[in-house]
Amino acid sequence: MKKLIIFDLDGVITSEEMYWTTAGLVLHELLYSPRYWNVDGRKEYVLPRSVEECRALSESVFPEPLIQGLKARAVNSNWDTCYAGFCLYLIDVLAQLPNRDGLFPLRPEDPTWIAAFRARVAQVKPVVSPERLRPLTDPLLDGYGGFDLLARFEVLASDVLGERVEDTLEHYSPSWKLCRDLFQEWYLGDVLFVQEYGYPPAEPGKLGCVHFEQPLLPVADLRASLENLKAQGYTLGICTGRGRFEALTPLQDYGLLELFAEEHIVTHTEVAQTEHLLREQGKKMTLAKPHPFPFLRAAFPEYRPGEPLPPRGSFIVVGDTTSDVRGARAGEALCIAVRTGARTEEARILLERSGPDFLVDNVTYVPTQVLELDDLATIQRLQFSERAKAETLLQRWFALHMDLHVESVRLTPKAVSLNSFNGFYQIGEEEYFFKTHVEEQGVLAEYYNATLLHEVGYNVVLPVRSLRKSGQQMVIYPVIRWPVMFDLMCQMEMGQPAETTIDQLVAAERLECERLLRIYRDTLASASAEEYAAAPIHQLFWHRLTGGRLTSFYKDKSLPLPTSPERQIPFEQICAYRWRINGVEQHRTLGELITRATEVLRPERESMTVVGHGDAHFGNVFLEEGHEYLYFDPAFAGRHSPLLDVIKPLFHNVFATWMYFSFEVEPNCHLSVRVNESEHCIEVVYDFTLPSVREAILRTKREYLLTPLLEWLRSVGALPDDWREIMHSALLCCPLLTINLFDSQRMPSLIGWLGLTYAVYLGQEENSVIPNLQAVEVE
Structure with a gap:
């Protein structure tokens, strides 16, 4: 699959301001030139001689809020924007004529009709002002966008003028082509117009707004962003409502054209050619945005209208209007919208409502955004x-x-x-x-050692395929229909209809504890400091402490007190204060526990190791045939200390219900927190009573795994002197660093404090939550 990004130009890379100025100049000439409507009866039409004059004349008849309103409603092409202004002014001026005899049917592109219209206008001298135009929120226009909005101008004209208007103001009508031709005269100027079309403009002497074009952002910033995307492996294309000449000229001038692939550039020129071919086949279709065709043709040069769409997300579109979003979505592309083209509050609101997949401030944010969407x-x-x-x-x-x-x-x-x-x-x-x-x-390069687990006796699902690149780990399995232990435990704990009984779950736990002990005994071996440091399991503990997760979760962050949410307690204060839990002062502060864990969990140490799953919590365990654990997702499997191998299942399978169901647990969580400023102490009262099914699992694990494991390790001289510090430091990491306890989107503050309480409590080796850990003494 090709990595492909298709860029709109105006409002994304190129500025639209001179296009808007051009549209206003067309309307100004139509309104005031003796060649056209001449609403104020002037003898001659004096062309502006500077860009400042051009802008002033344009703004006087076509102010930016009106243009932005049209853009926000998916009127994407600047020719169409200009034509919308033409229709609104034509309807308003016609409405001011007391006598419209002979003007129907309307033929506003015909010189004879224009002369008759001009004569009627001269008798009235109508008031002309943007403020008089029917607003886009008019009941006859509101809710319409794109070509549907343009089609409503005939409905509006019929209503305002009291005469049926049809087949006159439609898209691509002769009057639309009149506006387009005048637009090209003003935009290109005499020399480029002749060069492009081969004949002189109707009114020579126009400056050519193209010569005053400016990039939307500094060229250096644009180039850096586009080069970044190419370095990520993306091919860059263009899809614009501009004609090919107008699209490529500014990019050539900015030195950016070379960054785009020629075969992936689609302009109005190519769209018009396809429309012409279809008309020759008797198919009258409008293929310009928001139709998906221009985007699809840019992404897939051989694409033809009516062919099957690609899979959703096959390419990315970067645009700035609702028209871009609608077209991208219809073409099954991912859409990144930039806010630079939405310069009014209404335009910004409508852009967000149009539902882009991602929204960024400007195109320089796109490289980071595409990295994230591929993450x-x-x-x-x-x-x-x-x-x-x-x-x-x-x-x-x-x-x-x-x-x-x-x-x-x-x-x-x-x-x-x-x-x-x-x-x-x-x-x-x-x-x-x-x-x-x-x-x-993540800092480790490889995960998922399922084959190693299988070879030493684990009952593990072997993947049919895996990808083990750093940051891109993925494992594919055959579909397993056995229930997951996590779900079975939750059913039991919450009193829901269960697929099994507590006795069955405890029996399965005992069976697995006995198997683990056998595997530990069979695979025990020493590892050098270098070998041990490479074990994936350290990602769950030491690397989370030191690799950025602790900092990103808690540095300079605060947690509100549950009963006084206006009072925020900084993490630094939480770390520094002593803790008193159920009246018992804890030996170490949270800060001291973190410091000690950073030291004792350091991977670079010689160690006795076994082959273990590393992350065997119940979310990674099926219950096969109702009695045997079947492991999957061995993301952190490998050779590591058995003291670490038992920690994640011990904590998550016994103590962590609050972590998974924080908002459900909160109403029945009877925890009180008081910050005693005078004593620099955090006082917590909490009942650590476990649900019966989890208490049963804990008893089984202590009796059949933890106690015999520690006794055996001691007997063979494999139990390190700091085994208590290692295990309790690893337990500290589970509640503290699995998820962000300060994230109010994931848990209420009361449960955040519960997580901190578990971290402090389990981090102290003096506590008796896991009595069998303390029961083994080193001789």
């Missing part, structure tokens, strides 16, 4: 709020990174998916399950 972390985040968009991005990701052209993608967001996502995709009749783990500050 699995973006998909993980969007799966909860904008699932359809996340699925589109993932379908695109599969094609770009794994050459998988899947027919459909279905994400299955779950509470357990705190740093991961999973789901199903289909190719033909075959369905597959996929999963990935996302680490925003």
Whole structure:
């Protein structure tokens, strides 16, 4: 799949101001020239001689708010914008004529009709002002956009004038072509007009607004952004309502044309040629924006109208108007809208309402945005709020990174998916399950050692395919229909109809504890400091502490007190104050626990290792045949300390319900927090009582895994002197660094304080939450 971005020009790269000036000059000439309507009866029409005069005349009849209103309503082409102004003025001037006999049917492009119209105008000298024009919010116009809006001018004219008007003011009508031709005269000037069309303009002496064009942003910034995209592997194209000459000339002048691929440039010239070919076949179609054809032709040069659309997200469109958004969406492209073309509040509101996939301030933000949309972390985040968009991005990701052209993608967001996502995709009749783990500050190059687990005796689902690049881990599995232990535990805990019993779950836990002990004994081996430092499991603990996650979550952040939300407690204060939990003063502050964890969890140390899953919480475990654990998603599997291997399942399977269902847990969470400023102490009262099913799992794990594991390690001289500090420091990381406890979008402040309480409490090796850890003494 080709990485392709198609850019609109005006309002994105090139400024539209001189086009707007041109449109206003056309209307000014029509209104005041003796050749046309001559509403004030002047003897001659004096052409402006400077760009300042051009702007002043244009603004007097076609102010920017009116232009922005048309753009906001998907009137994209500057010719169409000009023509909309023409229709509004024509209707207004006609409405002021007391006698319109002989003027119907309207033929406003015909010189004879124009002469008759001019004669009637001379008798009245109508008032001409933009303020008199029918507003775009008029009931006959409101709610319409693009070509539909242009078609409403005949309805408006019929209503205002009391005569049926049809087949006169439509798009591409003779009067539309009159406006287009005048537009080209004003925009190109004499020399370029003759060069482009081969005959002189009707009114010579026009300066040519093209000569005063300016880029929308500094050229250096534009070039840097476009070069950045090319460095990311994107091919750049253009889709513009400008004619080819007007589109390419300024890009050539700015030195930017060379960055775009010729075969991916589509202008109004190519669109008009296709429309002409269709008319010769008896098919009258308008293919200009917001029709998707220009975008599709730019992305796929061989594309023809009516052919099947590409898969959603096959290319990206960068535009600035609702017309761009509508056309991109109709062509199944992803759309990044820039705000630079929406210069009024109304235009900005309508642009946002049009539903672009992403919205950025200007084109210089596009390189960062496309990096994000190609980032699995973006998909993980969007799966909860904008699932359809996340699925589109993932379908695109599969094609770009794994050459998988899947027919459909279905994400299955779950509470357990705190740093991961999973789901199903289909190719033909075959369905597959996929999963990935996302680490925003990931530093390790390889994950997913399922084969290693299988070889040493784990019951693990082997992937049919995997991608193991840093930041791009993805594992594809055959579809497994067994229930997931996470769901079974939740059913039991919440009193829902369950597929199993507590006794079955406890029996399965015991069976797995016994198997783990056997595997640990069979695979125990020493590792050098260098070998141990390369273990993926450190990503879950030490790298989260030091690699940026701790800082990004909490530095310079505050958490409100649950009962006094106006009182924000900074993280630095939370770290520095002593903690008193249920009346018992904790030995170390949170800050001291973090410092100690940074030291004792440091990967560069010689260690005794075993082969372990590393992240075997119940979200990664099926219950096979109702009695045996079946692992998947071995993102952090490998050789590492057994002291770390047991930590994630210990915490998440027993203590972490609040983390997955924070808003559901809050109403029944009886935790009180008081910050005692005089004693520099945080006082917490909380009942740590566990649900019966989780208490049963904890008892089983202590009896059949933790206690015998520690005793065995001690007996073979493999238990380090600082084993307590290691395990409790790793436990500290689980509530503190799995998710951001200060993120009010993910959890209420009360649950954030609960997470901090668990972090401080489990981080202290003196506490008896896990009594069997303390029961083993080193001789």
